[in-house]
Amino acid sequence: MSRLPRSTAEAQGLSDAALDSFVGALNDGQPEIQTVMLMRHGHVVLEEEWAPYRLTDRHLLFSVSKSFTSTAVGLAIDAGLLTIDDPVISFFTADELPETISDNLAAMKVRHLLTMTTGHSQDTVEALSRDRRMVKMFLGLEVQHEPGTVFVYNSGATYMLSAIVQRVTGERLLDYLRPRLFEPLGATEATWQVSKEDITVGGWGLSINTESLACFGQLLLQHGEWDGKQLVPAEWYEAATSKQVPNDQEANPDWHQGYGFQFWRGRHNTYRGDGAFGQFCLVFPEYDAVLIVTSATTDMQAILNTVWDYLLPALEGKDVPPVARPEKLELPAPSGSAPAAGDGQTYRITADNAAGLAAVRIDPDGTATFGIRDMGDDGGTHDLVCAAGDWQERSAPGTMPGAADDASLETGIRVVTSAYADGDALVATIRWVETPFVAVLTCRVADGAMTVDAKLNVSFGPTEFTVVSEPMSHS
Template sequence: MSSLLRSTPEDQGLSATALDAFVGALDASAQEIQTLILLRHGKVVLEEAWAPYRIEDPHLLFSISKSFTSTGIGLLVADGKLSIDDKVVSFFSADELPDTISDNLAAMEIRHLLTMSTGHAQDTIEALGRDERMIRTFLGLEVAHAPGAPFVYNTGATYMLSAIVGKVTGETLLDYLRPRLFGPLGIDEATWPTSKEGVTLGGWGLSINTESLARFSQFLLQRGEWDGEQLVPAAWIDEATKKQVDNSSETNPDWQQGYGYQFWRARNNAYRGDGAFGQYCLVLPDHDATLVITSASPDMQAVMDIIWEHLLPALQGEAGDGTARPPRLELVPPTGATYAGDGRTYEFDANPMGIAAVRLDPDGTGTFTLVPGSLADDAQATTGRTQELSFAPGPWQEDVDKLQDTPQRLVTSAYGDGDTFVAIVRYLESPYVVTMRCRVDGEALQIDLRFNVSFWPPELTLRSR
């Protein structure tokens, strides 16, 4: 049975009051928490979603994807189809390899990809970009140090692990994992884009919902066992989640505890997969517990600090300090005066956000005509389509982004701020929130956009033609 069992905190040795204080601390923090699930002794004892987010919605996991890629490698090792001692170059054809193979590249093994100790001086992902031939680009980069050298976080290395899965199996990593991991765990909603050369991205891009991530975390705690079946050898889970390389040069304390095979060690003998902007899959073996969180956190260490300050004592049997949790967990839209537009339609040249036209009406609403843009992270845009998105004062209005290959839930709201119409859109299957401040300037409309979290510059200005 792949569904998770539910229980009360008290039946699993926890104080409900202490868990309320933990939720209250998260809610009061500057970290925007969206969903969470806590399991104790294999049962869900805490399950929360901050409206308008929902537990059942897929969520972009960013680098938690790496931990799933590691598990795929573990399955191939268990089947005897590869060894972590295998040389990386041995999997690739002559037209993918550089003309001259350096000694350091020749020495690179699968274990070095797994442990982020490839010998590169920096993360290779920017060099790879979205090139047509990412494999060849990676193999052509300078390997400055002998593999096994100090830890350097390297998303390009995880992409190469995914490429190796493809070479060995003749399938994408996602297709390989469906019957062997996702199916048994009941993860039916998984999406994971491929590169232009047909390789599952590996290091990023996986989307599953919060409960599915909780199943994966429990599977890890059970050392690869699920419903009485050993899906992945316990020995692999043990090796993958223990300290394999030193990463004490990292800045934050929960990022200095060692790195395994695409897993971070953490304080208090814990380990985790984590993803940009506050996605967590935290396993606490000493307390037979796991915690998953999706969020739009500007400070990932701050969330870990809240966990250690408020959740760890609860797991140790403390009753909590009586701090109350909010009666409703929600992320409310900001409010202001009603903005009376002039009803004109302002048209825009091609831009990264895909805003083709904007109309601001006298009743305080706005309508944006959208075409596929270029900032859609990991959601491959479908060309030749348009969509109208409405923004109005008051509660969130639910809609769907139809311009992606897989339509995604979003909500919108708006308010007036003096001479400015402020439109907000939350993409509910990711951490992204975009605030668009629209102001008429002569015959043009200027839009100042700000992203809550982003790999791109956090601000962008557009001006109608």
């Protein structure tokens, strides 16, 4: 159900031809675009989905989640539950703190977590993900610099903000935000990963759909006001989206314009929440506009460059370079001949791998079944079936390749699959369409073993690897 009013582009001062060129440029670019929504003057003027992706599906937002965590901190501060200058160590118990508290750890305040100036020399999240007690691990890490002096992007800092919100409210972050943010915005589909110590991970892991993220962007643009009510203090969003600290050492031009409270400043007086592999909630205060993009890319700057080259001129009322827009926006299933008959045997894969492959079976009808390991410690697997033809919809637990293994989703995710033959190989494609992740698995049987050459489009680990099955099982 639509929550935002729709309008023609022309009625909101934009050219249809310019927006068509913007969509065409996104479609022609190297980054794979999955959904787009543009708001102008409070109205949706552009909404597109590249099939099999859907605007209505939840989408894993990665670090866009941080901006929602910032919102929760602002609400807790407004409720008098903490202040921005409270020491971080004041929220935690003696058994969570190190035996010796360094001067730098003692000096670390909530504001340093918000601005990524904790004093650590690198992101702490990798160290945290190796331990069940992530709070204790964070507090035990060496703080090399005086807090407030050095910007280092640090997802572990956001995890600590979530932990603090949970301590002062008695609720996990998602539960705290549901009645205060998500339900008023209509984002009732929201899910958020939870750590093994039962804390919403905060810095990543939030999944909502494209329109819900557009509602959040519009809330930012309206300084926290929604449907006549002030959901979030205007002063909080004014501070959070302003430049609080410099980040000049960042390489890409849109990542060294300053950092707020879990928001990035950008060129052209914009600010945004952004997440790995091209998830964007981009706000244009001067043009009363919000742009949402979900995508799959390792070159996030390329998407912003397309925005500056094609959308910004449209917002300014200038000419936009013409680019043809395709009649249909889609990411079609790979085409090829039907896979050859398999032997129906199950080939077990015991080696750890980034796709979570545990088993492969190719049946006499050419259908392949992949056993995928579930996240978590129970050792379970689930099956994904890949057959010839167009995308076929499947369902899977909250498991995906290349994702962090220190958290779990409470619900399953939508998946589409397809397969074709390449010589003697079966090539299967799996799209976890509520995420950016895509796996292409090329499978061959020889000498009683299955070899799988895997390619992932994006990943926090390796994107290409080969696994070979154990000796054939007749199960």
